[in-house]
Amino acid sequence: MRVIGLLTDFGYKDNYVGVMKAVILNINPKVNIVDITHSVTSHSVSEGAFLLWKSYRFFPKDSIFLVVVDPGVGSQRRAIAVKTKNYYFVGPDNGVLYLAVKEDSLKKIVSLDNKNYFLKYVSSTFHGRDVFSSIVGYISKGVDIEILGKKNSDMESLEISKPLISKDRIKGEIIYIDNFGNIVTNITKDDFLSVFKNKKFIASLNGRNFSEIYDCYNYAPKRKPFFIEGSFSYLEVSLKESSASKYFKARIGNQVEIKLSNVG
Amino acid sequence: MRVIGLLTDFGYKDNYVGVMKAVILNINPKVNIVDITHSVTSHSVSEGAFLLWKSYRFFPKDSIFLVVVDPGVGSQRRAIAVKTKNYYFVGPDNGVLYLAVKEDSLKKIVSLDNKNYFLKYVSSTFHGRDVFSSIVGYISKGVDIEILGKKNSDMESLEISKPLISKDRIKGEIIYIDNFGNIVTNITKDDFLSVFKNKKFIASLNGRNFSEIYDCYNYAPKRKPFFIEGSFSYLEVSLKESSASKYFKARIGNQVEIKLSNVG
Amino acid sequence: MRVIGLLTDFGYKDNYVGVMKAVILNINPKVNIVDITHSVTSHSVSEGAFLLWKSYRFFPKDSIFLVVVDPGVGSQRRAIAVKTKNYYFVGPDNGVLYLAVKEDSLKKIVSLDNKNYFLKYVSSTFHGRDVFSSIVGYISKGVDIEILGKKNSDMESLEISKPLISKDRIKGEIIYIDNFGNIVTNITKDDFLSVFKNKKFIASLNGRNFSEIYDCYNYAPKRKPFFIEGSFSYLEVSLKESSASKYFKARIGNQVEIKLSNVG
Numbered sequence: 001m002r003v004i005g006l007l008t009d010f011g012y013k014d015n016y017v018g019v020m021k022a023v024i025l026n027i028n029p030k031v032n033i034v035d036i037t038h039s040v041t042s043h044s045v046s047e048g049a050f051l052l053w054k055s056y057r058f059f060p061k062d063s064i065f066l067v068v069v070d071p072g073v074g075s076q077r078r079a080i081a082v083k084t085k086n087y088y089f090v091g092p093d094n095g096v097l098y099l100a101v102k103e104d105s106l107k108k109i110v111s112l113d114n115k116n117y118f119l120k121y122v123s124s125t126f127h128g129r130d131v132f133s134s135i136v137g138y139i140s141k142g143v144d145i146e147i148l149g150k151k152n153s154d155m156e157s158l159e160i161s162k163p164l165i166s167k168d169r170i171k172g173e174i175i176y177i178d179n180f181g182n183i184v185t186n187i188t189k190d191d192f193l194s195v196f197k198n199k200k201f202i203a204s205l206n207g208r209n210f211s212e213i214y215d216c217y218n219y220a221p222k223r224k225p226f227f228i229e230g231s232f233s234y235l236e237v238s239l240k241e242s243s244a245s246k247y248f249k250a251r252i253g254n255q256v257e258i259k260l261s262n263v264g
Numbered sequence: 265m266r267v268i269g270l271l272t273d274f275g276y277k278d279n280y281v282g283v284m285k286a287v288i289l290n291i292n293p294k295v296n297i298v299d300i301t302h303s304v305t306s307h308s309v310s311e312g313a314f315l316l317w318k319s320y321r322f323f324p325k326d327s328i329f330l331v332v333v334d335p336g337v338g339s340q341r342r343a344i345a346v347k348t349k350n351y352y353f354v355g356p357d358n359g360v361l362y363l364a365v366k367e368d369s370l371k372k373i374v375s376l377d378n379k380n381y382f383l384k385y386v387s388s389t390f391h392g393r394d395v396f397s398s399i400v401g402y403i404s405k406g407v408d409i410e411i412l413g414k415k416n417s418d419m420e421s422l423e424i425s426k427p428l429i430s431k432d433r434i435k436g437e438i439i440y441i442d443n444f445g446n447i448v449t450n451i452t453k454d455d456f457l458s459v460f461k462n463k464k465f466i467a468s469l470n471g472r473n474f475s476e477i478y479d480c481y482n483y484a485p486k487r488k489p490f491f492i493e494g495s496f497s498y499l500e501v502s503l504k505e506s507s508a509s510k511y512f513k514a515r516i517g518n519q520v521e522i523k524l525s526n527v528g
Numbered sequence: 529m530r531v532i533g534l535l536t537d538f539g540y541k542d543n544y545v546g547v548m549k550a551v552i553l554n555i556n557p558k559v560n561i562v563d564i565t566h567s568v569t570s571h572s573v574s575e576g577a578f579l580l581w582k583s584y585r586f587f588p589k590d591s592i593f594l595v596v597v598d599p600g601v602g603s604q605r606r607a608i609a610v611k612t613k614n615y616y617f618v619g620p621d622n623g624v625l626y627l628a629v630k631e632d633s634l635k636k637i638v639s640l641d642n643k644n645y646f647l648k649y650v651s652s653t654f655h656g657r658d659v660f661s662s663i664v665g666y667i668s669k670g671v672d673i674e675i676l677g678k679k680n681s682d683m684e685s686l687e688i689s690k691p692l693i694s695k696d697r698i699k700g701e702i703i704y705i706d707n708f709g710n711i712v713t714n715i716t717k718d719d720f721l722s723v724f725k726n727k728k729f730i731a732s733l734n735g736r737n738f739s740e741i742y743d744c745y746n747y748a749p750k751r752k753p754f755f756i757e758g759s760f761s762y763l764e765v766s767l768k769e770s771s772a773s774k775y776f777k778a779r780i781g782n783q784v785e786i787k788l789s790n791v792g
Contacts, residue, residue: 003553005546011443012276012540015319016495018269018300022322025267025296029324032553036546042444043505055543058550058657060557071505075482124480126495129322179539180570216602216652231544231654241571241599275707276540279583280759282533282564286586289531289560293588306708307769335769339746388744390759393586 001032002140003063007052008128009040010068016126020066020133023119027137034059043071045096047252049158050176053099054232056087065100066128066136067091074124079112079131080155081145088145090136092127095158106155113149163187168260170195174205174252175234181243182236183250189229192258200261203227205237205248211261217241265296266404267327271316272392273304274332280390284330284397287383291401298323307335309360311516313422314440317363318496320351329364330392330400331355338388343376343395344419345409352409354400356391359422370419377413427451432524434459438469438516439498445507446500447514453493456522464525467491469501470512475525481505529560530668531591535580536656537568538596544654548594548661551647555665562587571599573624575780577686578704581627582760584615593628594656594664595619602652607640607659608683609673616673618664620655623686634683641677691715696788698723702733702780703762709771710764711778717757720786728789731755733765733776739789745769 004024010016021033036055040048048069056065070077070092078093084104089097093111112131115122117138122130135148163172163186170191176184183205192213202211212226213235220226220240225247230236237244237256244250268288274280285297300319304312312333320329334341334356342357348368353361357375376395379386381402386394399412427436427450434455440448447469456477466475476490477499484490484504489511494500501508501520508514532552538544549561564583568576576597584593598605598620606621612632617625621639640659643650645666650658663676691700691714698719704712711733720741730739740754741763748754748768753775758764765772765784772778 001557003550003557005550007543007546013301013303013443015271015301015315016442018271018298019319019322021298022267022269022319022324022327025298026322026324029265029267029296032557034546034549034553036543037541039541051543055547055550058547058554060550060554063550072482074480077482123493123495125492125500129495178544179541218600218603218605228653229651231651231657236653277565277567277707279535279564279579280706282535282562283583283586285562286531286533286583286588286591289562290586290588293529293531293560336746338744341746387757387759389756389764393759 007036008068023133064088068128083108109152181245271300272332287397328352332392347372373416445509535564536596551661592616596656611636637680709773
């Protein structure tokens with residue numbers, strides 16, 4: 001069975017996600033639909049793009065990703081279907097698909113113009129249901145994406161910020177905060193080691209400092225924050241068995257600075 | 265594979281929904297279970313009825329809907345299975361199934377009396393697991409609902425309130441608020457146009473006024489509330505990329521009034 | 529299709545659960561994955577163990593349970609796969625699997641040592657994805673668990689506390705609180721009847737008293753708390769159509785005391 005990965009900012013209160021699944025299954029009952037998450041911060045295209053990028057690679061080849069973080073729904077923003085080396089992606093052309101598509105190698109982009117593949121009645125507020133889910137149902141049945149609309153040569157781009165790295169300092173920022181309160185920075189472990197290998201450091205975030213890095217939560221003491229390379233392949237600021245996010249009053253975009261320590 | 269749509273007020277904290285799915289799969293492993301939502305406000309039969317009504321039509325023909333919003337569980341309230349023109353519905357007979365059943369044309373109602381189709385041990389607090397899920401498993405295998413109990417001629421009814429419409433005024437109310445903070449009224453766009461077509465209007469809600477209606481979020485300015493025809497086919501009060509519900513301190517049942525504007 | 533039950537403390541914000549499902553489906557697309565819940569209190573091994581124990585029995589024979597409540601991830605704590613009379617269980621060896629495994633009769637335990645069945649790159653923070661989901665994928669395809677690592681003779685244990693029962697008194701405690709605010713105690717109805725059958729009683733919890741027990745929510749008056757035998761087969765403290773948990777400011781571990789009433 002074809003696997004479809006769903007990623008939206010719809011949350012779990014409404015019937016919106018359930019209805020999208022119904023539309024897909026009405027077109028192709030032989031699919032396996034996986035919720036990536038529906039808790040993307042409302043209208044946060046960059047958060048959606050980040051989570052898609054960090055998820056798609058674990059799915060079976062030929063999986064189809066339906067991503068609806070779409071503040072511009074109903075406007076002239078394009079809706080697109082994209083074929084990459086191993087996958088298909090469907091969503092608004094606002095950058096939310098970009099990081100995953102770029103990494104997996106773009107093969108083909110079409111804009112979704114062919115109304116024969118939409119639901120009969122298309123609302124102006126819920127293209128996730130009336131356009132995107134319908135399109136995904138047809139792609140999962142083997143419809144060539146070139147039938148869905150005009151070929152395009154490019155798509156909206158979006159990049160994860162890079163930290164500033166100098167010989168004794170790294171300035172990065174928070175790009176995601178998870179449900180446990182782990183704070184994901186845009187600094188990789190390689191970035192960190194390029195400056196601080198075998199050296200003492202002081203990191204600061206929202207006026208609070210720490211100076212430890214561990215390979216695993218278990219080695220860390222309780223109640224003292226530390227860096228750890230997390231499962232997104234970035235350094236995360238964590239607190240053992242509690243929320244670093246609460247401790248630091250962390251928000252996405254807050255600056256994280258690491259300096260050489262003069263102690264010792 | 266037969267599709268089963270689940271709609272409850274159980275939330276996402278407990279194992280209740282997971283266990284209901286287990287009971288269904290234990291009877292029939294060849295079903296595809298779709299969560300419509302489990303965030304119906306606790307014990308709100310009318311909210312459950314509304315969301316079922318606005319969801320069922322997108323599902324494949326012959327789908328079975330299991331709806332558990334059941335404040336009277338364990339009492340003498342009837343449990344029913346209903347066949348309509350295109351679907352099956354199972355749940356308590358408290359009105360929660362009514363709007364969908366009425367729209368899709370009632371064919372047959374039975375009360376769930378035949379304990380051979382329940383789990384062996386039936387608790388007094390969780391018929392969603394011990395009665396309803398078991399029944400749904402058997403219906404999905406093709407068991408005729410007439411075997412499940414006595415035929416009934418009627419069921420509990422429940423209606424969505426209608427707005428009061430006069431020649432220069434509409435008085436409606438809030439019937440649902442979604443996860444984005446969009447405020448769903450019981451006023452349709454046709455209701456609105458019947459009074460205000462090509463005319464200026466002032467709408468008021470909880471002491472705050474607005475006077476715009478748009479076809480799409482994108483045309484609206486930020487920070488100014490407006491009407492838009494939403495995906496439930498009712499007028500919604502929205503704020504572009506933020507929560508109208510917070511702005512208006514909106515609650516289900518609050519009155520929304522629209523008057524002709526004397527300006528200009 | 530093989531059924532896989534997932535139980536974690538990952539919540540619904542992140543992509544963690546979706547990615548675990550992707551890893552499983554990439555190894556075996558012919559499985560039916562059921563979320564038991566992902567709302568276990570962060571790092572609460574005992575709550576995870578309780579919910580698994582109260583869920584597993586409703587699943588089809590040969591279902592595989594993947595349980596990730598794993599504060600010791602990345603440390604030397606063992607990861608295990610367990611075969612019982614009717615099921616398979618995979619997770620950290622920290623007690624979270626114990627109650628279910630014990631009840632269903634342990635057949636075989638292996639520690640997960642054979643890296644051929646892990647993902648190629650194993651992070652130190654997300655074994656749910658890199659180790660456990662991969663292992664579950666292979667078990668679902670029929671891989672004998674003895675191939676996965678060294679056989680073990682025992683596993684970490686964990687018990688639900690028992691109430692103290694004397695001839696005129698029961699002292700129990702709160703072991704779970706559900707989404708409706710129902711307060712689950714560790715006192716069974718049989719415990720209760722062994723002391724208070726046909727007798728008046730006074731129960732107290734956090735300084736508030738009550739003295740009723742009902743067979744069904746519907747028989748209870750509103751706004752007066754009462755005992756009821758809940759679907760976990762323990763006495764629960766409930767309030768009809770509202771939250772007993774809020775009323776009593778209840779927390780897991782709070783003491784519930786029942787005494788003979790001298791009234792009358």
